[in-house]
Amino acid sequence: MSSIKPVQKSLREQPTPVPVDSMAVAMTSNGTPCVAAPPGPAPEPRIAENYTENGREYHGFRRGKYMFPCDEMDRMDIxxxxxxxARCDVLHSAPLSSPVEELRILDVGTGTGIWAIDM
Structure with a gap:
């Protein structure tokens, strides 16, 4: 019957610890630590400036790809x-029993109110 003996590594085979103050430590494929300097400050993202055309302000990011203005009120009116x-000036689809002049309409969440004015 054979007995299994534990394998002991000598101290010379053990890797020496690396100080990790502000250094990034990674392991290479053979298991030894690889120390690299920390990355510098992240570059600031380039933010394109908005531009004005025909009295409206448009997004500068990917200029010309998004055709609507920055201003929410103008965008909602457009x-x-x-x-x-698209709906051939039909403002509602509900069947109305009485004339529109006699109806009351609650304008909640319809944007700038232009729908209620047109109605």
């Missing part, structure tokens, strides 16, 4: 016009 044209 969307209202798009949907009005």
């Amino acid at each position: 969307f209202h016009k798009f949907f009005s044209v």
Whole structure:
């Protein structure tokens, strides 16, 4: 019957500890530590400036790719016009029993209110 003996590594085979103050430590493929200097400060992201065209301010990031203005009110009015044209100026789909002049409409969350004015 054979007995299994534990294997002891000599102290010379043990890697020496590396101080890790502000250094980044990684292990190489053979298991030895690889010390690298910490990365420098991250570069600041380049933010493109907005530009003004025809009295409206547009995003400068990827100029020309996003065709709507930065101002939310202008953008919402343009969307209202798009949907009005797409729906042939039909402002509602609900069946109305009485004339529109006699109805009351609660304007909640309809943007700039241009829909309620057109209604």
